[in-house]
Amino acid sequence: MNELLSAEGIGKSFGTTRILSGISMSVAPGEPVGLFGPNGSGKTTLVNILSGLLLPDTGTVRFDGKEISRLPLDARYRLGIARTFQIPHPYPALSVLEAVRVALAVNASKRKEDDGTGEDGGPTGDLLARTGLFNQRFVPCARLSQGCLRRLEFARALACRPKLLILDEIFSALSAADEADLTALLRAANRDEGTAFLLVSHNPPLLKSLCRRILVLEEGRIVRERKV
């Protein structure tokens, strides 16, 4: 199968504690994949390695045919791997609009189409409207609700028109309405733009409804792979 992201033999330890052991996995272009596992199974560590926040002790990560094992987080974002955080870290002094503009700033061509106000239907305005944040664009990020912070995370991730989204527990602690909205957004990104995603969640029904394949991680190893 044609692979967008592949990991081979990923291992990671913190001190004497082994977190991941010989993980091998892949995501095809446009494929929705779930990652499930109990607390402490190494899901976030794996996500951190795939997104470039951590470097693996062993193994390689390839994306779009290129070896990216040593590339940092920002370089992987520019390649088209965008990730969200389980606990968002908003910019306290920036408004929602400014936070989205920062993410769009990495792509100069996108920025040139935009007058920066977010009111012209340019990339900033589109992204804000799509993620339901348009009416809150002037609100400081520090004052957003948990649901809006997750939407902002999503907007930030979508800003680079990613080929792969890595979503770490993006649906946890959300209201039913926010969960439904974000689910629709994720489906739309996958269906309309062919964006593949790796969704980390503790919620099996949600994973089954969104993903075509679910990987089960236990004690740092992928123990099962289930097609939906």
Add this chain to the structure above:
Amino acid sequence: MRNAAPFRGGWPAAGIGLLLFFPLSSPDAFFLDVFTTGFLLAAFAASWDVVGGVSGQITLGHALPFGAAAYACALLTSLAGWPLPLAVAAAIVLAAAVGAGIGTLSAPLAGPFVALLTLALGEIAHEAAVGNTFFSGPGGYAWGGEGGIPLTLPWRDASPFLSYYAALAFLCLASFGMLRFSRSGAGLILRAVAGSPITAQASGIPIARFKRLAFTVGSAFAGAAGAGFALHVGRATATDLSLELSFQAATFAAVGGRGTIVAPVVAALVLHVLFQGLSLPPSARILLYALTLLVTLRFFPGGVVGTARDLASRIAGREGARPPGRHGRNRNGEVAR
């Protein structure tokens, strides 16, 4: 970006107008000198704010590019015989290069470690300047050490009026330049890096490069202020590299309101003119600066501007209802609250 909102208002224009008028109403040489020094220190404080406020890299060695430029001016004019404009330009380039070096060294660090690194670098330079007499001028005079190095200037005694207006013009131009930079796309990214480096990196921002940019730009302006200071006093001394100077700049920014550029300028002018104008001895001034900083950090952590914004927000009670301006800011350049 084209947002220079604070310059649209009447307050800055009124302030500049008053400063333009001041020498005509009170042509006292002492006060003219106090203000001239104050303008240069205010530009230096604003340059600290580019690094420590806008981009959140708390530096305690900001005197290093200031002093490096002052020493470069002195050495290039007195020892190498360069024409003054060329020496000043080279000094500013040197200060920017020093800033780029500091930025490169501090880029992998965060928080207090940036402060400690910059403190150490500044102190190394200061001690080297105090303890060594590197050069001997014509006639056997020792240069360097406590006495510093004189500049060779194309004029003998500069008119206090001329110095005053030249320093004021420099302050206005430098502040405008720094304000434009802080409101540019790069400034927005620097504010993001200051707020949450990990989110900025996850948004594709190469944060090490932007931290280096902040140090380079801030240091270039600090170098311009340092060169101006050396021209004003006619000499580069080890005080130009001192921790006291870096501490003063950080105090001005904290008191005025970090990340605003204009507020540290105003705080620097008010505090410097007040403390210097009272002819207090240097030890008393340092004590007063330290007390001012302590009171500010304890009771007004956002500085004057931050406290005023909070008060205005509470009084107005219209959070989130402010009409939009460019870049999501209101007419005063503030994020809508």
